[in-house]
Amino acid sequence: MTDLLEVEVVARDLVADGVVQVTLSAADELPPWQPGAHLDLHLAPGLVRQYSLCGDPADRSVFRVAVLLEESGRGGSAQVHRLQPGQVLRTSRPRNHFELVPAKRYLFIAGGIGITPMLPMIGQVAGSGAQWRLVYGGRTRASMAFLSQLQEFGEQVEIRPQDETGLLDLGELFNDPDTLVYCCGPEPLLKAVEERCPPGVLHVERFNPKAPLSPEGSFEVEFAKSGVSVAVEAGVSIVEAAEEAGVQIETSCREGTCGTCESVLLEGVPEHRDSLLTPDEQAANDVIFPCVSRARSPRLVIDR
Structure with missing residues (x-):
């Protein structure tokens, strides 16, 4: 992977049971970012994971990510929790x-842990004059994580621990088709919100891919810049056929979540x-994520 930054762990803080916040700094000013952005952390050879930035975009001296320890995960969160x-x-x-x-x-x-990308969003919205509400x-x-930080916003933040209030009652939330909805969290929550939310207003971020589909069918892909055409067979991704x-197509997650x-x-x-793509963005058919996506037509032409 190209254009990587070298960063140093400058702080490690436990911000909830099983959740550690890691603060990263570099020798030079860090690149700008906006709420909703994430990083690919290279934690060990062959171990790359994506984490949402949860700090202040105006602070170019550090990046901050908060990571939940997944006991049955693939090793990324455990590696983050070992950082010092x-x-x-x-x-x-x-x-x-x-x-x-x-x-x-x-x-x-x-x-x-879906609260992490929401923190900088709320910081920006709270200073913009827009109306907003967080259900956490x-x-x-x-x-x-971050309950004390969120307390400053008073009644605009609703804290709903399951052991106190039960599962989130989503039916009462979607009563205004002009309100944009941002949701991040475990897959059952995302699916439930997608089923209930009015069309065109929902934005979601997934930490894990949707239920994977087997790579069936064969088709042809032409890489326009490279002047190369390949046959993509069943069981092979476009990225693998290209390689x-x-x-070479730069990849990280290879499961359609990082972009x-x-x-x-x-x-x-x-x-x-x-x-990643919303239904409207998918319908535009102007971009593709070749690590997982396939073809409905016999041939695709990709600008690579």
């Missing part, structure tokens, strides 16, 4: 597929399988 001040690692520049769109009214819905659910108060033909491999689509009809 003074350690040096590499990270991507910030990328944003969860941008805060200007609006007069917002509803933020966070489940557990979690297992227990002790497991919910075999000598066409690293986003490519401009010039011709053809894709079968979008990513967890």
